[in-house]
Amino acid sequence: MVQIAMTIAGSDNSGGAGIQADIKTFQELGVFGTSALTAVTAQNTQGVHAIQSIDPEIIAAQIEAIFTDFPVHAVKTGMLFSSEIIQVVAEQLKNKEIPLVIDPVMIAKGGASLLREEAIEALKKELLPIATVVTPNIPEAEVLTGLQIQNNADIEKAAKHILALGAKSVVIKGGHRVDVPDAEDLFMSAAGEKFYVRTPWIDTKDTHGTGCTYAAALTAFLAEGKKQADAVISAKNFIHAAIENGLDIGSGHGPTNHWAYKQRMTVEKHKKGVVIDG
Numbered sequence: 154m155v156q157i158a159m160t161i162a163g164s165d166n167s168g169g170a171g172i173q174a175d176i177k178t179f180q181e182l183g184v185f186g187t188s189a190l191t192a193v194t195a196q197n198t199q200g201v202h203a204i205q206s207i208d209p210e211i212i213a214a215q216i217e218a219i220f221t222d223f224p225v226h227a228v229k230t231g232m233l234f235s236s237e238i239i240q241v242v243a244e245q246l247k248n249k250e251i252p253l254v255i256d257p258v259m260i261a262k263g264g265a266s267l268l269r270e271e272a273i274e275a276l277k278k279e280l281l282p283i284a285t286v287v288t289p290n291i292p293e294a295e296v297l298t299g300l301q302i303q304n305n306a307d308i309e310k311a312a313k314h315i316l317a318l319g320a321k322s323v324v325i326k327g328g329h330r331v332d333v334p335d336a337e338d339l340f341m342s343a344a345g346e347k348f349y350v351r352t353p354w355i356d357t358k359d360t361h362g363t364g365c366t367y368a369a370a371l372t373a374f375l376a377e378g379k380k381q382a383d384a385v386i387s388a389k390n391f392i393h394a395a396i397e398n399g400l401d402i403g404s405g406h407g408p409t410n411h412w413a414y415k416q417r418m419t420v421e422k423h424k425k426g427v428v429i430d431g
């Protein structure tokens with residue numbers, strides 16, 4: 154039987170991030186992709202030019218339409234924009250017994266805000282308590298916790314804080330770290346697991362959509378039935394291959410390569426690049 158994943162996110166018409174990145178990643182990993190659109194953005198590799206959010210009722214209707222017809226195996230959320238949208242999404246997802254990846258998207262690489270400030274409390278109160286995995290980058294983890302993050306001790310403190318908000322597990326992504334030479338993410342779960350996943354840093358400006366692509370790969374692996382920790386390691390492989398084989402298109406932050414994982418790299422070869430520290 155085919156595994157089905159759903160993304161609840163904004164559209165990035167330039168195809169590197171948002172719902173487009175999610176569906177390409179699901180497809181690449183052999184998982185059937187479905188979606189509920191929360192906002193339409195006009196953007197390219199240089200930045201976000203315009204945003205139009207979708208009526209929350211239409212968002213609820215999209216989610217219902219899928220869940221009443223398909224056996225969805227995992228869900229991810231991306232750009233949610235407002236507290237009204239977060240409330241509707243939380244209401245729709247709260248009793249679903251399937252993995253839920255919350256990527257707390259806040260600011261696009263070019264600096265545009267993809268989440269209103271008034272929505273941060275709703276994200277913490279309504280969505281984090283029902284999350285299977287939350288995947289903040291460093292600035293997002295700082296906003297969610299009110300902590301300043303400069304080193305591993307700070308990262309671990311922030312992860313514990315996010316678990317205390319009710320999430321089952323958290324990955325604090327290291328793409329914005331300046332204190333370590335590698336791309337190093339921390340995984341921590343309420344069940345007591347903790348490890349760092351590290352790949353060599355790739356010197357590139359083409360990182361548009363890295364967070365969306367990473368969270369979509371994680372969702373696909375969870376939809377397939379992998380355990381959280383294993384899915385985190387596989388998703389790290391996926392994003393590393395996607396960044397390493399970046400496409401160099403557009404004049405700003407170009408997209409990653411969503412098909413690199415299977416076609417250009419083998420998982421086995423790539424696993425050697427991943428270092429897991431307990």
Ligand SMILES: Nc1ncnc2c1ncn2[C@@H]1O[C@H](COP(=O)(O)OP(=O)(O)O)[C@@H](O)[C@H]1O
Nearest residue numbers: 290326327328329336337354355363364367392
């Ligand atoms: N230049 C890079 N080289 C290798 N891995 C990277 C690089 N930039 C980001 N990553 C990895 O990509 C994933 C997404 O991280 P990040 O860029 O922090 O997310 P976001 O897009 O949400 O800011 C993480 O696993 C991170 O370690």
Ligand SMILES: Cc1ncc(COP(=O)(O)O)c(N)n1
Nearest residue numbers: 163164170171261262362363
């Ligand atoms: C619709 C949408 N969702 C999310 C992102 C964040 O992507 P990134 O921060 O990796 O550029 C984006 N640019 N657009």
